[in-house]
Every structure is written in structure tokens, then in C-alpha cells.
Amino acid sequence: MLTNPRAERVKAVRALGRRSSRERAGRFVAEGPQAVREVLAFRPETVADLYVDPQVSERRADILTLAEEHDVRVHECSPEVIAAMVDTGQPQGLVAVCRPVDVPLKDALGASPQLVVVLTNVRDPGNAGTVIRAADVAGADAVLVSDASVDVYNPKVVRSTVGSLWHLPIVRGVSVLELFDACRGSGLRLLAADGVGTQLLPDTDVRTPHAWVMGNEAWGLEPAVRDACDEVVRVPIYGHAESLNLAMAATLCLYTSAQVMRRDA
Incomplete structure (x- = not known):
């Protein structure tokens, strides 16, 4: 059992809270039973190590069973070690160190996508994670995250997705212009969601393939980005x-699209 919160292994996991460390190591952290269960259920091959508080493992036997089925390395840790690994005030006793799951843009849009969301300049981790979750709920084909947006492997983003990070294709680190070109090349109309729009959501045609384009939390979409969209x-x-x-x-836009597209399918 790992009992020393100052051990080098513990420090290495804690360091994954920083983007520079994540990129250098090619790893990120998923914390808590929901996130850990979903990555083991949907993308177990991406789990490098699982750290578990034995007191929690007794209540989460289903998660340990998944780990065993997929030959994931499990390390028992004291509560103090788990607390030292994560940045949450109330650790939940389960920490998975994972490999990235994002995919190339051509792969995400390669199968005639119908509904996509593009994050152009989203900086708040909670918002980014919630949009990924909403896209999952709406049955979207992919989430495309621009290079100007928050890192999808930020621990707060991962927590906010509540497991949806492993449910649908995620693209990251691509410029907005590249994302737009790829969307149009895949037959998607670009619908800018912005408070200055004259077109109202209930009056918008969302029956054909399209991508919702979302902007920054404070100032919305940059004029050049907004002007590059179809509506x-x-x-x-x-x-x-x-x-x-x-x-x-984003949730309202995506769910409106999902309802109309499924009704007319």
C-alpha cells in the first residue's frame, strides 16, 4: 500500500494537474467513481494506473471488477495519498491515470456526421466539460475544441464531463479555420450561437447536418468567426x-437539434 503523500509517484500524479506536465507525460487524471467507471467501461485500454483507497473499494466492487477484467494495474493507497494526488477538497478515493483519447480531425468527421459542436474560444473548464456532456446527451457525433480553448484534460473539465469524455470523439488543438474547413468538407452547415443573432433558435432549420459554433463565455464569438458561419x-x-x-x-441548441433530427429521421 502507498502511504507516503510525499513519494515521487504521488508527486508525479499530482503534477498532472498542470498542462505542461500532462503534455510532457502524455497522461491526465480522472478522479471519482463516475469518471473512473466510465473510462474502464468505455476506454479501459487508456488507463495506465488506478489508485484506490481500500475503504472506498469495498463500496465500489463493480469498479474493481472492471479493472480486473481489463488487466488494469491497481494500487491501494491511504486516504492521505489520494488527497495528495488530486486538487479536490473532498477526494472520492479513486484516481485513474489515463492516456489521451482525442482523435484526429479527419477521423472525427469521417463518417457523415449529422450533429457536431465546435468550441472556438471557451476558457472556463466547467463550461467546456458541461458542453461535452450535453453533446453526449444529444447524441452528437463529435466535439471539436479549438487550440484557443481550455485543455480538455484539465481536471475540472474531466470532472464536469461526468464520464462523457470517453463516450464520443473529441478533437483538440486545431485552429478555428481548420475546424470550419473540415466541417464544410463533411457537409456540415455552421450555425453560430450568439446573442446578437437575428435568427431565433425555434425558427432555425436544424433538420440537415450542422455544427453548432460556440464562443467565449464573456464576449461570445469574435466577429470574424461569427461572419464565417452560415447563420x-x-x-x-x-x-x-x-x-x-x-x-x-449550448445544451438548448444541441437538444433542439437532437429532437428535430430524430423526429424527422
Whole structure:
């Protein structure tokens, strides 16, 4: 059992909270039962090591069974070691060190995609993770994350996806122009979601293949990016709220598309 919170192995896991360390090691951290269960169920080959508090493992036998089935290395750790590995205030006793799961752009868009979301300049980890989760709920074909957006392997992003990171293709580190060219090459219309849009979401044609383009939390889409899209769509607000946050707007747009496309299928 690992009991020393200052051990080099523990420090190496903790360092994966920093982007530079993740890129150097080619690893990232998934923490908590939901995230660990989903990566073991959907992408077990990407799990390099699993660290477990024995007190938690007694309650999460299903997770350990998955790890055993896929020959994942399991290390028992004291609660102090688990706490030293992660940046959460209340560690949940399970930490998986994982290999990246993002895919090349051509692979993500290679099978006639119908519904995609593009994050052009999203900086908040919670928003990025929630959009990935919403895309999963809506049955989207892929999430394309530009090089100007937050790293999808940021621990807060991973937690916010609640396991959806391993459910659908994720592209990262590509310029917005490249993403747009690839989307158009795959037959996708580009729908900019922005508060300045004159086209309302309920009036927008979402029956044909398209990509929702989402911008920054504070200033929305840059004018050049917005102008490069085929339509600029606004979610109507019927009450007194000034606006919706990014994740809420993306969820509404994606779910509207999913409902219409499945109804007309």
C-alpha cells in the first residue's frame, strides 16, 4: 500500500494537474467513481494506473471488477495519498491515470456526421466539460475544441464531463479555420450561437447536418468567426434574464437539434 503523500509517484500524479506536465507525460487524471467507471467501461485500454483507497473499494466492487477484467494495474493507497494526488477538497478515493483519447480531425468527421459542436474560444473548464456532456446527451457525433480553448484534460473539465469524455470523439488543438474547413468538407452547415443573432433558435432549420459554433463565455464569438458561419442564431429569452451562460445555451441548441433530427429521421 502507498502511504507516503510525499513519494515521487504521488508527486508525479499530482503534477498532472498542470498542462505542461500532462503534455510532457502524455497522461491526465480522472478522479471519482463516475469518471473512473466510465473510462474502464468505455476506454479501459487508456488507463495506465488506478489508485484506490481500500475503504472506498469495498463500496465500489463493480469498479474493481472492471479493472480486473481489463488487466488494469491497481494500487491501494491511504486516504492521505489520494488527497495528495488530486486538487479536490473532498477526494472520492479513486484516481485513474489515463492516456489521451482525442482523435484526429479527419477521423472525427469521417463518417457523415449529422450533429457536431465546435468550441472556438471557451476558457472556463466547467463550461467546456458541461458542453461535452450535453453533446453526449444529444447524441452528437463529435466535439471539436479549438487550440484557443481550455485543455480538455484539465481536471475540472474531466470532472464536469461526468464520464462523457470517453463516450464520443473529441478533437483538440486545431485552429478555428481548420475546424470550419473540415466541417464544410463533411457537409456540415455552421450555425453560430450568439446573442446578437437575428435568427431565433425555434425558427432555425436544424433538420440537415450542422455544427453548432460556440464562443467565449464573456464576449461570445469574435466577429470574424461569427461572419464565417452560415447563420447566426440566438436563443430567445422570454423573461427578464439578461442572457444564458455558455453551457446552458449550448445544451438548448444541441437538444433542439437532437429532437428535430430524430423526429424527422
